[in-house]
Amino acid sequence: MKILLIDDDPFVLKLLSIQLRAFGLERRGFVDVVCSESGRAGLDLLEQDPRVKLVFCDLQMPEMDGVEFVRHLVRLGYAGGLVLISGETPRTRQAVEQLARAHGLNVSGTLGKPVSSESLLEVLDASIPAGKPPHTAQPTPAYTPADLQLAIQHGELLNHYQPKVDLATGRVIGVEALVRWQHPQDGLVMPHHFVPMSEEHGLVGYLGVEVMREALRDLRRWLDAGHQLDMAVNVSLGSVSSLDYPDFLAEQAHAAGIPLHRLILEITESRLMDNPQVQLDVLTRLRLKQVKLSIDDFGTGYSGLAQLCDLPFDELKIDRGFVHGSSRNPALRAILDASLGLARELGLRTVAEGVETQEDWQLLQASGCDMAQGYFIAKPMPGSHMDDWLAAWEARRRMLVGETLSSGQS
Known part of the structure; x- marks a missing residue:
């Protein structure tokens, strides 16, 4: 594998080459560093040499700027790692990073100029596992409503669970159920390939029933084992627009032996209030039944403040886009602090999504956030893996919060 450096400044290219080679690239699976002084020349090299699996690109170049270069990477179907470098403001770098991610590119990070050896090594190690090629993008599977209907009927949908932990104590206080499709030919299919289709074609209700049924069954097993957990489940707009949904949910929970106060329904902010009277009716009745309600992806919609009041x-x-890396990004930090302050004023518990590093964790602890969820804690996992993970987390959390517990306490 090769690394491609693109910058119109020959001195910067030479310095980056020296820094990268000093890290021992062979141990990380790279054989060479190649340089280009323009985006156009860099694209020509990419088209000619498929061994280029990591690109460092300057944003401010005279012939082709970094935004144009990103656009061409998408056109080429580039599936390797991308590191953005610029002397522009952090907000400008963040905007280009967001654009590249929105296009589906694998952005390993952004670096300001001058580039420090420490930050360069950090993004290099995060880019590609040692000795392994980067993930190659696969064609998006094309599924039909009939395919999904058969999957539901054949029991091919399954839940994975991502833990939520208390930031003050590190204790696991709940899990979020995340649906997957175990396709007989394609393997594990992620929800963005089929959930939007289920909503468009009237299948989301059937999908939701299967997700909730499995979530309740698994929660009952964990409660019986002594784990005092809440279960968070995403619900569709269609569910909170059906007047009989609160009674239907209560019947499902009663049949599974689950107290309703153990359930949290997560509702995406930008999809609320299409039918405000009915949705207010349904959500209020759910609260009267002691079901908890969570506004998901806060900050990504258009009328969140009004909805929080009503x-x-x-x-x-708090959406992951405002959490990960906010300790190094003043704009993200301002949004995070404002969201936490608003929640405190309204008496709401707060959950930060996208907690991926110890740096994220420590910032949230210091900021007074209540709960955390993200890869730093755990990736979503099958329900059968939860017991082992809970035991392993107990030892790890003591290190994170500096707490000494008597043996046997959970």
């Missing part, structure tokens, strides 16, 4: 939410989930 609807009986208990919990605010």
